[in-house]
Amino acid sequence: MTLSFFDQFLSPSFLGISLMTLALTLPWVLLPTPGPRWMSSRLLTLQNWFINRFTQQLFTPVGVSGHKWALILTSLMMFLVILNSLGLLPYTFTPTTQLALNLGLAIPLWLATVLIGLRNQPTISVGHLLPEATPGMLIPILVVIETVSLFIRPLALGVRLTANLTAGHLLIQLISTATFVLLPMLPAVALLTMLLLYLLTILEVAVAMIQAYVFVLLLSLYLQENV
Template sequence: MNENLFASFATPTMMGLPIVILIVMFPSILFPSSNRLINNRLTSIQQWLVQLTSKQMMAIHNSKGQTWTLMLMSLILFIGSTNLLGLLPHSFTPTTQLSMNLGMAIPLWAGTVFMGFRHKTKAALAHFLPQGTPIFLIPMLVIIETISLFIQPVALAVRLTANITAGHLLIHLIGGATLALMNISPSTALITFIILILLTILEFAVAMIQAYVFTLLVSLYLHDNT
């Protein structure tokens, strides 16, 4: 039971070799570039959504922070497309792997922190010790603030992994229950099937929302350090 339940989260292999790199590269074909003078409808919608998202997300940044626009837009498109592709039958969602999410979160977080220490050294160091702190609390607060700083990339990765994994597990469990109830109680199976459809629609929304939340938090970390 447990083996079948978590089998969809195992990294797929071909002839004994992991093919996760090919899966990660696959979403790029969903965003074609047009060489024509007039874009088609799909390209126009994609460009409009990217411009709308970038305008909303990068409005709070100064000129240094806006240099990250291309990276952040690429990040939200990548996470959103991989989450959506993972909802297809017999597919694999790379963002259910904590190692991959940490691989995205740690470099982006480290880049924002290093930028803060480089351009706003005094302000970055001031975060470790709030003004007006009693002397006997200084060592404890420095330790707490340091831990909270290093926990940020872990929180980013765990949040994305937990939300995507939980949704996939619910779909798997309700789908299995629907198949099991078809021969026992068709009326109950119909109810669980309707719940499964509604949950699938919800998961499509969660896939996009989690991509936006992940990128937005990175953008906020960048804003605090620029």
């Protein structure tokens, strides 16, 4: 019984063919795109307003040279929001519950920010490994600690996104299972758990958007350190 709760986090397949590719391409189909009309629809106008506000807020503290990343990080934000939200629908799959996918997004983008810093400002980038006015006895220890913390960053990005989505989905399934079990025996208690499930679903929608924002925000902070 316990193992069945985690079946929702397995990579789905049909006739032995993995459906991960289909799940990754689906968000781009759902995004509204401009049509041949002169006037945009309300949904497209709302999407453009959201993208503009998000991009402005995200790149205000970043230097001008880092604004080249606006398209990448904004697209990643929209991509993650839709992927995380789709997993709340019945008979769907959330690819971002897979640690391999999240690390596949986090590691290349984090490594790109580090390489940009080493290319454009190598002294400042290497200087982040050692704070100023450090006693001589602590220099080797602090260099090792800062180096480890630097390489842990992409792992923390991937694990944070995976853990938050997995915990939320698992909790929803546990409460929904309890609701179905209690419904024939204790209808009043089942209604309370159903109300709790409704509130938890709203919270999970917020978590899906917030975690996507946090993922992109941390990448922008890493970029800010290296430009």
